[in-house]
Amino acid sequence: MKKLLIAAVVGALSTTMLIATTDASAQTASGTAATTTKKAVAKRPAPKRLIKRKANPAKEAKVDPVPDGSVKWACNEGLSFELKGDMKRDQIVTVHWANKNYNLPRETTTTGADRFHDAASGLDLVVIPTKAMLFSDNDGSRLADECKTPEMAQGAPAPTQSNELIKNPSN
Secondary structure, eight states, X not given: OHHHHHHHHHHHHHHXXXXXXXXXXXXXXXXXXXXOOOOOOOOOOOOGGGSOOOOOTXXXXXXXXXXXXXXXXXXXXXXXXXXESOTTTOSEEEEEETTEEEEEEEEOOSSSXXXXXXXXXXXXXXXXXXXXXXXXXXXXXXXXXXXXXXXXXXXXXXXXXXXXXXXOTTO
């Protein structure tokens, strides 16, 4: 009985709705209905990916130029860095690594290796007679290994201060 009553109410409501919409459309067609005003549709802004933005130099990655007069050191795994300065005499050399220039002051060692280290950036360059290695103090990793100049690749020793002293013991 309840189901029958519910079905009758639903049917009556749907019939009433149908008649009401039919009457409204008929009045609109005959012109008796009140005129309606259209709402102004706001234009959507263009999607962000289509908007061309001006370059923001503050947000762009800074790329330092390779220093003039630098020597390229080729390393394992296709890596390389540029070194400017005379490792035999200079107290500070410039290393161009990962699009940045690092000024590395000389550190004294007891092993005879030449070490250039910048505590602020964490970059550490160690040069022994057969190769150079580039380290990061920040995470303790070796960034580049088996780095050599073109002369070293031909068999010459690294251009280090200790090698210069061996050649010229009078200095």
